[in-house]
Amino acid sequence: MTSVHSASAATRPVRLAVSDLLGLGLLGLRTRKARAALSALGIAIGIATMIVVTGIPASSQAQLMRELSALGTNMLEVRAMPDRDPPVLLPEESVGMVRRIGPVQRASAVANTHTVVRRSDRTDPADGSGLTVLASQLDLLPAINAHMRAGQWLNGATATFPAVVLGSISAARLGVTGTGQQLMIGKRWFTVVGILAPVPLLPEIDRAVFVGWPAAKAQLGFDGHPTVVYVQSDEPSIEQVRGVLPETVNPAQPADVVVSRPSDALAAKRATENAFSALFLGLAGVALLVGGIGVANTMVISVLERRGEIGLRRALGANRGQIRGQFLTEAVALATLGGITGTMLGALATVGYAAYHHWPVVIPLWSTMAGLGGAVVVGVVAGVYPSMRAAALPPTEALAL
Structure with missing residues (x-):
């Protein structure tokens, strides 16, 4: 064995x-x-x-x-539904109501004054160079993460006088290279006090001309109704904020309010x-x-x-x-x-x-x-x-x- x-x-x-x-x-x-x-x-x-x-x-x-984080992934745009007859107007108090939403960090607004900006009184009164004249609230820049390239933004003093801030493309089209130049808006002369740096998420800002909210009411016939409300919210709560914005901005006609997120395109x-x-x-x-x-x-x-x-x-x-x-x-x-x-x-x-x-x-x-x-x-x-x-x-x- x-x-x-x-x-x-x-x-x-x-x-x-x-x-x-x-x-x-x-x-x-x-x-x-x-x-x-x-x-x-x-x-x-x-x-x-x-x-x-x-x-x-x-x-x-x-x-x-x-x-995106630097530009504003937590940014929302609120505007009235376009192509409605009669046109839908956002309430004048809509920005204040949005600010009362808990997760909202800041809110500001601009409004289309439906006027034309010209380089001088010698140019065609109907030729606005494809630019939009907007009445702006003073706290707009932090709400859209924008920065100045030259000069300064509107303040409590200049917002009541004929002063204007240009978007980056607006300055180029109007031939404005610095502050102090004058432009014709409607039938009034306005002095350029600042030029914005490009705002990548909001190309319409680059093609805009900004005047103070009080000056627009006093000199351009502005009715006080905002056209676009820009909202920044706590990022984890942004979808919840997005869901309640239409009823908050326009309780009477929430279906006529559009809420978009600029960063979705990117x-x-x-x-x-x-x-x-x-x-x-x-x-x-x-x-x-x-x-x-x-x-x-x-x-x-x-x-x-x-x-x-x-x-x-x-x-x-x-x-x-x-x-x-x-x-x-x-x-x-x-x-x-x-x-x-x-x-x-x-x-x-x-x-x-x-x-x-x-x-x-x-x-x-x-x-x-x-x-x-x-x-x-x-x-x-x-x-x-x-x-x-x-x-x-x-x-x-x-x-x-």
Whole structure:
């Protein structure tokens, strides 16, 4: 009984240690460096492409969110429904009612005075250069996150006198480069006291000319009804505020009030860019597949070239499992090498592109993990057939070749 047990133990296959298996797997890569590098390059291109097409849009999105936060993702516009007969007017007290909503941080308004601004009294009285003359409340700038480019905004004194502030496009069309110049609004001369910097979320502000609320009433026949109310709210509560604004602004006719969010246009643009990102991600998958085929081809050729080595190892006692493990380890090591290289190249490309555009660098962790994991999976899949073919070679046949 003892002798039978000893004999079975002696014939039991020896399991290679992980370090030995790794050494055997890397042997083929060290002896055929150029071929291994070219095979790994296919994997690297696929992984690098995957990192780039996820990292660059993520960095762009982070920059967009930063810009939106600065411009006002918590901003809402309230205006009367257009094209109604008779026209719908917002109540004069609507801004004050909006300010009483709990989450509202600030609210201000402008109103169309339906007058024409001209560079001088010599120009055509009907030619307003496509600009709008707006009566403005004094707290408009913080409500729309606007800033002055030159001069100063309307204050308690200038709002009652014929003073005007120009939007960036209005100043260009009227040929105004600084303060102190005079413009004709209606039949009165107004003095330019300031010019606004561009307001990206509100292009109508750039094409407007602003006069004080009291001055518009006294000199332009303004009736006191706001045209647009700008609201800033606590961002977590913005949808709730949006829902109650129509009833708050115009309790008698809430259905005739329109509430919009300027930043929604940029969010739609971002969704379009994400569609292109998905396309490039598909191309990255194709590149990864091509790289996997290259690894499989390399391993098949390696088996054919190393049949003598396989036969010698079998003759010296290596079993089929050890042969399979050797070539499978080699395929996985080759693909992993390509995966690590591709991850580094993709990360460097993303960092360089983001730095060039002054964006924050964002490399999604999931794409890095998916890239490395995908490389390992590709190595396993690509190495299964060659490793099984190597293990199936009879020792006598392999040594005879």
